[in-house]
Amino acid sequence: MSMLMPGLRGVLSPVLTPFNADRSPSPARFVNHCRWLLRQGVGLAVFGTNSEANSLTVSEKRALLDTLLDAGLPPERMMPGTGACALPDAIELTRHAVNSGCAGVLMLPPFFYKGVSDEGLFRGFAEVIEAVADARLRVYLYHIPPVAQVGISFDLIERLLMRYPGVIAGIKDSSGDWTHTAALLKEFQSDRFDVFAGTETLLLPTLQNGGAGCITATGNVNAAAIVRLADHWREADAAAQQQRLNDTRAIFQRYPIIAAMKAAIAWQSGDPHWTTMRPPLIELDDAQQHELQQALTQIGFEIEDASTLAADLQETSAA
């Protein structure tokens, strides 16, 4: 068990970023959603892939993080995404996260150039770590080759761990490949390095193999059930719980998953603005939304306390 960042173990979610009708971020809905996640036992990996984080500017991300802190939400439960193509952006966001008391940051490599060398990626991470130069910094590496195309090799992890022990604190594996996650667990999981699955469909084997938990999109909608498995994975019904999680996820995965989760929240909260996305992503069409609702109704899926996810009336009328 990691002794380092207890607030960043178990289940975290790349927090969906809600927008107003004009596609500006909606701070009120964002705070509501983060509060809801925390109540369900889910940590806040704000500004991840499922947060449309790369569709937000640096200043929008800084402002949203400030909003959470101003609302009194606990930074020890936050792992903001701070990676960027331009290293000065990554440095600015990482420094801001550390100065805000965030327990860790989840760092994408620069992802525009493809086929780059481990030496180049090492220098990139090193430049951020040395520019931030803060003993409180904890970096979780973000391996998501299906999207970023630029991955984090075992050699790179090893080199970073050797050079920055205590700073390099873990990895999120969104390869979608259990054999890769299993190999990471075997090679690197320790009391100083936490391996997270990138999806709850791998939560049980990850925990059985000593991993830290999962950082998963569908934590945004199916939070309680995922947390239940994380808390009770040694019990007799764990495999059955895992199967139910997989069944629910499979429904969301029939569609572009961010749009599907936003549609489900809009439906269950009664707040239609929740469907709004920034280009290049688009919302589900009416037929897809209807199908999704039917499929979720058939399995008895409900978002707990969904009404608390709507913006308060004041912002709704302004938006």
Add this chain to the structure above:
Amino acid sequence: MSMLMPGLRGVLSPVLTPFNADRSPSPARFVNHCRWLLRQGVGLAVFGTNSEANSLTVSEKRALLDTLLDAGLPPERMMPGTGACALPDAIELTRHAVNSGCAGVLMLPPFFYKGVSDEGLFRGFAEVIEAVADARLRVYLYHIPPVAQVGISFDLIERLLMRYPGVIAGIKDSSGDWTHTAALLKEFQSDRFDVFAGTETLLLPTLQNGGAGCITATGNVNAAAIVRLADHWREADAAAQQQRLNDTRAIFQRYPIIAAMKAAIAWQSGDPHWTTMRPPLIELDDAQQHELQQALTQIGFEIEDASTLAADLQETSAA
């Protein structure tokens, strides 16, 4: 022939971004290099792929563009890259370019999410165009699937042309596939839409098929020879000229091409800072630099007036 943007036809180059030793942009070298390109007859596609543009922040790009204008360089010869993953960044850069009098902008689609829909990309371009809302805006679409992974389909071009005639002004095709460039020329080249090859190795067939020219990396080092072909492509030795361009390019392409071009400029200008790159890209190692110099020497390659590319002494001593 396009009547719209005469300053943006022929040969343009994604201008290399020189850095100081601390990896901050070097305005003095940047101005020198842009002046050199213009003297050779090459237009300024600043902030392209070969400019490490996505490794620069929005404010660094704004400042570099301001530096060129303050130095008196002609905006009618400039096509800055302004695409970004976050649309507000693309809007800010595009607005700044238009307000600076730049003849056009070269726009990458948002490139983090893969497999996105044409509808989503259409909305992205539309959002930038409508936010900038300026009749002077000319958008050149940037198709570079080998790097961005997100391309510009024929359907998308058609839809954008229908909706924004006069604004959508052309495309740079960096697919690396002549059949694709040929099809673009056949379908879209007109007096209102210019097709540029993304490499000088396709310059002759592009011009023979009515295209506007090329926007090419190696314009940074082999400018005069490329411009000569663009100016004399109807002459008897055009194929031989093309072959010589290809031979020179092939040498640079043995290496990561940005690093190779920077190494060649550092060597020929005598200014070693020119090799500096931002992670995740890295400079050539000593052996590669030596090999490159040998190969270039063997074909008698020289950068004309290379000494003018060095930073002036004042900045060199500060850097």
